[in-house]
Amino acid sequence: MGISNKEQSRRRFIKSAAVxxxxxxATSLINPFNAVLFAMDKPEDPTKPWWGYAIDISKCIGCGRxxxxxxxxxxxxxxxxxxxxxxxxxTILNDGTVKVESPNGxxxxxxxxxxxxxxFKSFFVPKMCNHCSKSPCVQVCPVGATYETPDGVxxxxxxxxxxxxxxxxxxPYGCRYIHPEKNVVDKCTxxxxxxxxxxxxACIEVCPTQARILGDLNDKNGPLVKFxxxxxxxxxxxxxxxxxxxxYNELSQEVG
Amino acid sequence: xxxxxxxxxEMLSQVHGYIYPNEIDLQWGLLIVLYPYITGLVAxxxxxxxxxxxxxxxxxxxxxxxxLLTALSFLLVATLPLVSHLGHPERAYEIxxxxxxxxAMAIFGFVYLWYLMVVLLLEIWFDYRRDIVLWSRTxxxxxxxxxxxxxxxxxxxxxxxxxWDDKLGYIITLVGIPSAFILHGYVGFIFGxxxxxxxxxxxxMPVIFLFSAMVSGIALVMFIYMAVSFLRxxxxxxxxxxxxxxxxxxxxxxxxxxxxxxxxxxxYEAEESxxxxxxxxxxxxxITFFIFQLFLGTIIPLVSLGTLQVYKPxxxxxxxxxxxxxxxxxxxxxxxxxxxxxxxxxxxxxFYGFTDYKLNLIGSEGLLMSITWVIxxxxxxxxxxxxLPPWKKIHDE
Numbered sequence: 001m002g003i004s005n006k007e008q009s010r011r012r013f014i015k016s017a018a019v020x021x022x023x024x025x026a027t028s029l030i031n032p033f034n035a036v037l038f039a040m041d042k043p044e045d046p047t048k049p050w051w052g053y054a055i056d057i058s059k060c061i062g063c064g065r066x067x068x069x070x071x072x073x074x075x076x077x078x079x080x081x082x083x084x085x086x087x088x089x090x091t092i093l094n095d096g097t098v099k100v101e102s103p104n105g106x107x108x109x110x111x112x113x114x115x116x117x118x119x120f121k122s123f124f125v126p127k128m129c130n131h132c133s134k135s136p137c138v139q140v141c142p143v144g145a146t147y148e149t150p151d152g153v154x155x156x157x158x159x160x161x162x163x164x165x166x167x168x169x170x171x172p173y174g175c176r177y178i179h180p181e182k183n184v185v186d187k188c189t190x191x192x193x194x195x196x197x198x199x200x201x202a203c204i205e206v207c208p209t210q211a212r213i214l215g216d217l218n219d220k221n222g223p224l225v226k227f228x229x230x231x232x233x234x235x236x237x238x239x240x241x242x243x244x245x246x247x248y249n250e251l252s253q254e255v256g
Numbered sequence: 257x258x259x260x261x262x263x264x265x266e267m268l269s270q271v272h273g274y275i276y277p278n279e280i281d282l283q284w285g286l287l288i289v290l291y292p293y294i295t296g297l298v299a300x301x302x303x304x305x306x307x308x309x310x311x312x313x314x315x316x317x318x319x320x321x322x323x324l325l326t327a328l329s330f331l332l333v334a335t336l337p338l339v340s341h342l343g344h345p346e347r348a349y350e351i352x353x354x355x356x357x358x359x360a361m362a363i364f365g366f367v368y369l370w371y372l373m374v375v376l377l378l379e380i381w382f383d384y385r386r387d388i389v390l391w392s393r394t395x396x397x398x399x400x401x402x403x404x405x406x407x408x409x410x411x412x413x414x415x416x417x418x419x420w421d422d423k424l425g426y427i428i429t430l431v432g433i434p435s436a437f438i439l440h441g442y443v444g445f446i447f448g449x450x451x452x453x454x455x456x457x458x459x460x461m462p463v464i465f466l467f468s469a470m471v472s473g474i475a476l477v478m479f480i481y482m483a484v485s486f487l488r489x490x491x492x493x494x495x496x497x498x499x500x501x502x503x504x505x506x507x508x509x510x511x512x513x514x515x516x517x518x519x520x521x522x523x524y525e526a527e528e529s530x531x532x533x534x535x536x537x538x539x540x541x542x543i544t545f546f547i548f549q550l551f552l553g554t555i556i557p558l559v560s561l562g563t564l565q566v567y568k569p570x571x572x573x574x575x576x577x578x579x580x581x582x583x584x585x586x587x588x589x590x591x592x593x594x595x596x597x598x599x600x601x602x603x604x605x606x607f608y609g610f611t612d613y614k615l616n617l618i619g620s621e622g623l624l625m626s627i628t629w630v631i632x633x634x635x636x637x638x639x640x641x642x643x644l645p646p647w648k649k650i651h652d653e
Contacts, residue, residue, distance in 0.1 A: 081264045081280045088274075100274035100608050127276070136452060142364075143347075144356035162350055163343015165283040166361050172452035174276030174605050178283065180260060183343030240451055256606035 043152060049216040050152040051190055052245040054227050055126050057252075059211035062087055062124035064106040066203035066212065071107070073191065073202035080104045082177045084188040085128035085203055090254055092120045098254045125248070125255050126212065128203070129154060129175040129188035130236065133243035137167035137176065146185070152217070152245060153192055158184045172237050190214070217245065266614070273609025282601050282613050286626045287337040292443045292465060293593045294334045294633070299440035299466070300473015301327040302376070302432060304500070309429045318493045319500065321383070321646030322484065323477045328376050329637035330476075335368060337629045340620055360446045371439050375432040380644070382425035385410065386418055387649050402643065440469040447596060454529035455536070455600040460518045467511035472589035474504045475582040482579055484641070494571055498564075501578050504585065505561040512554055515592075532607040540602050540610055544591045553588010557581040 043050035070076060070085045080103075087106030091099040091114050099114065112122065131154050132138075138146050138154060145161040148154050161184035168176045168185060179186040191201035195214065199205075204212045215224020227233075233247035236255065248255075267280050305323035308316040339348045355362035389411050392403035410417075441462040447453075448461025478500050485492045522533065537545050560577050568574065598613050616622040 079261050079264065080268070080277060081261075083277045086277050098608070100606065102274070102277055105277050136450075139358045140360060140450070141356055142359040142362040143350040143354055160347070160350065161344070162347040164341075164361065165343075166359070166446075168278075168283050169601075170450055170452055172605055174278050177278040177281060178343060180257060185343075256604075256608055 043218055044150045046218050048151055048218070050218045051131065051195065052152070052215055052217040052224050052247065053128075053131065053190070054213040054215070054224055054231075054233060054247040054249065056211045056213070056227075056231070057123055057125055057248055057250045059209040060087070060124040060126055061209055061211075062089055062106060062110045063208060064109050065206040065208065066126060067105045067107045069202040069206040070188075073194075074189070076186070077180055079180075082180070082186070084175075084186070085126060088125045088127060088255075089122070090125060090252065091122040092252075092254060093118050094120045096120075100256075121252075123250075123252065125251075126203075127173065127175070128246065129190070130173055130242065130244035130246040131188075131190060133245060134241060136170040136172065136240075136242055140166045140170040142166065149192070153190045153195075154187070155189055155192060156185055156187060158182055158186070161185050172240050172242065263614070263616075267612060270612035270614070271609060272611075273604070274606060275604035275609045275611050276606055279601075279604050279611055282598075282611060284597055284601060285341075285613070285621045286598075286615060286623065287341040287621050287629070289590070289593045289597045290337045290626055290629055291334065292440075292447075292597070293472070293590055294330050294337070294629075295443050296440055296465065296469030296589065296593070297473050297476050298327045298331045298334060298371075299436040299469040300471065300475075301330070301477050302436045302473070303470050304474050304477050304503070306429050306433050306436070307503070309426065310433065313499065315493075315495050315499045317651075318496045319477055319481050321644075321649065322481055322641075323473075324376070324380050324383070325640045325644065325646070326477055326480055326633075326637055327473070328380060329633040329640060331368075331372055331376060332636055333629060333633045336632075337626070340625075360442075360449050363442065364446075367439055367442055371435050375428060375435045379425055379428045379432060381406075381408075382421045382428065384644055384649070385421050386413060387644075389413055390650070391648075399643070437466060441466045447600070452605060453600050454527065455533055455603070456596065458518055458522075460514060460521075464511070464514050464518060467507060467514055468589050468592050470507045471504065471511050471585055474500060474507065475585035475589075478504065478578060479582040479586065480637070482575065482582075488647070490647075492575065494574070497575070497578055501561055501564065501581070504581070505558070505565060508554065508558055508561065508585065512558065529607055532603050536599060536603050536610070540612070541595055541599050545595050545599070548591040549588050549595055552584055553591060554585075557585050557588070 064087055067083060067086050070083075071078060074084060076082055076084055083105040085105075086102055087110075088100055088102045089106065089110045089112075091101075091112065093099065093114065101110070103110070106124070106126075110124070112119075114122075131152060133148070133152065135146075135148060135154050138148055141147075141161075142164060143160060143162055145157045146154065146167050147157070158179075163178060163183050163185065165178060165185070168178065176185050176187045178184070191199075191203075194201060200214055201212075204214055213224055213227050215222045215227070217224060219225060227249070228247060231249040233249050234251040235244035235247060236251075238244075264280055267282075271280065301323045304316070305320050305327065307313045308320040339345050342348055351362060352365045355365070385407070388403050388406045390413075392400060392407055392411075395403055444462035444465025447456040447465075448458055450456045478497065481497065481500070482492060522530065560581050564574060564577060569577075601611070602613065603610050618624055
């Protein structure tokens, strides 16, 4: 004789209740071990590119070609007050003094005036827009002229910017300037005109040591994600929670 | 252009330590110092006026209308330095047509218009309507036409309507007090919410701005009341002046306490920006912070006004002390704005160095132009006092 219908449904109920209870128990056990927040904002559309950038400080030789190429590619004014990217030279002396320099944004290369025996360590840090996902500059723009593209690049609509300079004040990294001829704000576009056509940025193209890496953070097998996996990378000023997508390998605590 | 570059090359030689290369071009100059200064004067003058109306401080009656007209004169100018400072002033309207909701600055146009149109203009109109109607009947020529226009066609002077004027005026003042608080607290928020700048980023900023606004607005009305009485060769109502001075003293205490709290908190927490800010106030800001803002603008007025609370010398001496105190407070609050706006841009966000601010004499952002922006409100006030003289109003007691 087979099992009665009633008994079958009871069994089914007990079974599914057990699965539900077990699942609940399991998730309640797993959950405490997961962070409840992500390190940064998530991309709008995980199936499309979400651009990020990495800089390997250990590879940068301070040649300044990136800053030069950027000015040429993007018609950045040649005067030494306007940079979409620049390089800083950090020299930490044996007595703990920190010396930072960026003559002409590092475009003409660097000299090391400190005697070698006095140097504790020295390195170059290229800087540029961090293309933050929780960007303070986008937040403060009163007219929405600064915006983040769906693929994660922070851009400026120069036909709409009123030139109030609030975004310049809001950027913690000093990456924005007022274009002296256009009277609107200007900044790194991540060479959007190039990367959207499948090319790389001007600064990356000329870097002789491959210290700069562009990549799609959604592409888990791409060069950027691979680099982030293999290196201990940090972002600048993480306490400001800007969701920076510019990652530095071997970032020293002195870097401001 | 060449002149601008030359200026920047000069500034390059003033850089001390390391600053980001884009930071040499200091973005917000004297015009942006004037913006919070002038809006603060407006808010402060209005709050003083409201004291009489809402809290029924009858002794302040002689300064009530003067305070309202002062607030209006300065409010009319408040946006002009701001707009003229924009890279593209012709696009300023975008802030009203397509405001970006997340921006602290985007709401300014609306806050400003609300305050101008709904609060100040309406309050003054309701307050003056009966007089304007009466004046429009007796005055001839251009002034008479102006009065006729200002009646907006509402010429009914029945007791019932007059009562309504008063009632509506009262309601607007009630709405006006929080509006004045919002107007200036909001200006403080524009600076206080910039997390990238540790000299600005403090939750106390809106409150500090508000109290310093009240202090400066009260001092301004005090000064203008004395000046107008002098020019009209009228005797000053000492009871009113003593009362204003008393309010100035108490609010100055609050303002001083709040700013002190902010600094003490900064010093005690000593976050990563502490060293650079300490160098800033002891270096580039030493004169404008310790001498101008703190000593001349706060301590001296506090001590002199405080002394007058317990010891009352002769009227003439008191008047002199009030005059000096009001001017010193106005001077001190101006430098408080200076220390915030300019001071916040003198140090690099890398925390490794300083730039400098060099004020030009001429040019749209120069000293002369800025002085013009401060003088214009006084001309507007002179015009308003000619058009709407408080001393010719009918007083119903």
